[in-house]
Amino acid sequence: MDFISSLIAASMRAGTPLLFATLGEIIAERSGVLNLGLEGVMVTGAMTGFYVSLVTGNPWLGILAGGFAGLLLATIHAFFTVSLKVDQAVTGLMLVLLGLGMTGFLGRDFVGKVATYLQPVEIPVLSDIPYIGEAFFKHDPLVYAGIFLVPLLWYIMNKTRYGMELFAVGENPEAADTMGIAVDKIRFFAVLIGGFLAGIAGAHLSLAYAKVWTDGLTAGRGWICLALVIFSGWMPQRAIAGAYLFGGLDVLSFKLQAAGLGVSYQFMRMVPYIVTILVLLLSVIRGKDKFGAPSALGKPYIREQRF
């Protein structure tokens, strides 16, 4: 029982970066822009957050800095794909290379150093419940923030005009344009928000979950998040399940190792990716959900004349 409650707790901790990044990408993709650079954005947030916390001693400044670093990188993506209307896939891929390269280059000095990390906050009363308290109510504030973000996003996307416009821009930007909606502005903004959230995701990774900085800390999580977006059908409420599930997978491999179950560490590292592929396959086989991917995803919108 102890094992299960600590597993749940660890899954939530591990899944929080995944959740933030997935939610951010859902917003971007809902507007029609694919950001394949998620891995690069996350790792940039991770390094920046770590560095700022290292230098200032304040982990929250680190988190914020991570978010803004992610936002900055996302601005490059938005500029190329929304303003210049170039290929979204290539831009995103290069962003990964850029992010990994830059952080590998700039971050080499503080690999292995110790920064000030986020501390868990115990929710009064609830955290004293046996087992359940351990599992759910002794997390750092970002975990709670992530959970809260889901219904918030759901509400904005489904019940407000902003959400409706976002949806329209990603489905049929031409129609949105004729209704007076500023397509490019919304897309640009959506990509920036996505970058900000992914940056925070990275910072959480280095400052709360892994509590360390190494080159390439994110280890492919960005790609998993891209698959999670598909798996969640571009709906925030479904993202949380996938995020915690994969967080759990991550944790499980470590726990199994620690419990001496003799499965090679390297072998286990393959598992999340294989699972992700299977999950992707499942989502696609599940058939043409009448909702599915935003119809205009990946295609730049060009009104015949600009300005």
Place this chain on the structure above:
Amino acid sequence: MIRVERRLETPRHIQLLIPFVSIAASLIFVGILLMVFGINPIEAYETMIRRAFGTKFGLTELFVKTAPIILTGLAVTIPLRAGLWNIGAEGQLYMGAFAASVVALYFSVPSLLFLVLPLMALIALFGGMLWASIPAILKAKFNLNEIISTLLLNYVAIYWVEYLVYGPMRGKEVYNFPYSDLFNDYAILPRFFGTRFHIGVIIAFFIAIIIYILLTKTSYGFAVKVVGANPKAAEYAGINRKGVIISAMLIGGAIAGFAGMMEVSGLHLRLRSAVSPGYGYTGIPVALLAKGNPLAVIVAAFLFGLLYVGGSAMQTTYGIPVAIVDVFQALVVLFIIGGDFFTKYRIVFSGLRPRGV
């Protein structure tokens, strides 16, 4: 007032200029980065060029590093012409390396040892092809995004090889390094000039030429072109669209697999973790620079080969992590596609609009 106008046709001179301007701009950017770390960029670039062209060893190293990049460049180019992104060249390379290593280490029929190298090549082709077949079929049958699937499979392949060299295939006298045993002589590609210049380099060139002929002069190449230009029109033209995209991926995967064999049999002489420093990914900017032309892939591959040589030179001389090469690659591509914008649009500075009547 600044206005952006669509061009009527793409001007040739701008198209030709873009790759050069992009490279120049990237050099400047990276130069600035170096300066931030107290390194004189001119000196650094000089070191890089001297290392590559100044010594016999350096020059052969350039070729040795370029060869796999030519192959991965082709591995990306061929599916790209059919409209697919093969981001999985790295994984296909690893799988080819793995397959070849199995033959190298476990094939022991004494009278047939001369067959080992060709067999390794064949099985490496097959290994890469098989690895590429997964995303290819998933795309053809389920329209699963091939970018994400090829990418995820890369991680699987790399970790698979790591698992092998930390575990079942670890060598006996390697002091706990993640290496397999050294290959025997019959499993090593012949070398020349007393350096690491192995025969694979020449084979790579030939492969590029063969692919060039395949893509531009044959009816298969035409079919690929049509599928890449407009898949719906291809169907209506009677072309087997699914067959084309699968075969294009398979050919690309096979070539990347062969690159893997070259690396373990020509360079490392064993299977190890980090078979490739990212050649599979380098294939992407190479393919973009080459704009689909296999011969141009050779030229572009040389540029990046130079980068890798320079990168390792800078690491040994200045202690800069090789990651700087990745930054450069990313910048080059971004500048190229950003520059593409100028082939489609023109910036016009005009006065106020004249009022009518």
Place this chain on the structure above:
Amino acid sequence: MSSEKQRNCNSDSDSNSRVSEKETIHEDFILEMVNITKRFPGVVANDGVTLKVKRGEVHGLLGENGAGKTTLMSILYGLYKPDEGEIIFEGKRVSFQSPKDAIRAGIGMVHQHFMLVSKMTALQNILLGYKTPKDPLIDDEWARKKLLDISSKYGIDADLNELILNMGVGEEQRVEILKSLFREVKLLILDEPTSVLTPIETEKLFSALKKMTEKGLTVIFITHKLKEALSVTDRITVLRKGKNVGTLVTSETDEMELARLMVGREIKMEFGRRSKNYGEEIFRIENLHVRDDRGLPALKGITLSIKEGEILGIAGVSGNGQKELEEVIIGTRKVDKGKIIFEGQDITEFSVEKRTQMGISCIPEDRIEVGLAPSLSVAENIILRDFKSFSTRSFMDFKKIEKHAEKLITEFGIKTPSPQTPARNLSGGNIQRLIIARELFREPKLLVASQPTRGLDISGIEYVRRRLISSAESGKAILLISEDLEEIMQLSDTIAVIYGGKITGILRREEATLEKIGYLMTGGDGGLSVSDEQVKRDQNAEEGVVA
């Protein structure tokens, strides 16, 4: 339409008080577009066009395809900026940076290709971008109430809770109109609204327009159909090659005059067929069941037959299974049930390539999406369908290709700088010539021509129709799928009407009338022949039924 209609019943008293003496003469005109010029790369779409529209009228904007009508209205709606000229709306000079401004000023537009988000409901589409009282929250109730008022006022309604995805074209159009009515527009632009409607739906639209103008709304009606312009408008402006060649009062003009203005010369669109020698039956489909992309049944048991030398016209509004019919004959779509028989052989399972070799050709509805590889050269597109025959032992023979291309370019009059020019640089009419050249050169035994003259200018239309007729006269069987009833009537020997995936009737040309076809286009009685009395009886009964 009577010209003694009430005008200015809804004059805006505010703007009246601000109008200066100089602008009093403009009070009668709700809109003046003065000297508008708009250039695109290589073409002048609007050349010094002046358009004046009176308040409360239905003003027709008539011209053939490519004359500049849609461009002019897109400028008005804020989608484009004019290179020269100015716009005066309700007495004030305006300059719209985007549709947002046009909407705010009170101008609404129903585009030719609907601007609807298919995965959203009608209500959501209507509310898109609109700030309801509880903004940023969406006030459902308030909106529904307002729409109820509008529906009863103008007689236009739609199922607000239904997804656009599941709607028929007629209902979609009503949603589009509701979008504008909801925003209380003063001027409504309709771009070719009847091209997607059955004759009965068209009647309903016209009566709705009448109600709107009675309530003070002004309507601009873009069309290329003469008869329509004459039946619903008060005044007509004719555009030709980007210029305004005349504004007339509808009651004072006729078809001949308008046609002459539209084209600049006398047109004789009479393609009498001289010989009608039918041969054997060469093509038949039996009880064909086919699904569309969404997996829903698109063809529900179709049976047709064509003889050599015969033109079988399939009449019907788009979306009733025509696309799927085209695809299943060509071979790019699979059959659920039923058979396709060509020259006595069952070709149901045959590949596209095989069917092409056997002699089946196609001019597809979606010219550019399906029939062309735009980035490839003209020559490459010409050999697109039989490139294998231009290769020896897998190697392409480029010289042979070039020669062949040049031959076809000359024979079919394709205007292109060179055979190497990318096909996307060609004009719509020339792209169609390229496709026709490609398909006809092979002397096919069966030619499927789907919407072959859509979007072409008059000379393009003449060319295509003439070619189709001469093909039939030389013994080819032609399956003509067209929304244009006039075209069907002119060219076909036999007419089959398709509705909801079924053939609702087959008529010989001699016994076909517009009324009969129109009746069949809305479902008819499913029987295979229709009598005149039955048509009249059912027409009377059908008043008030939503199409």
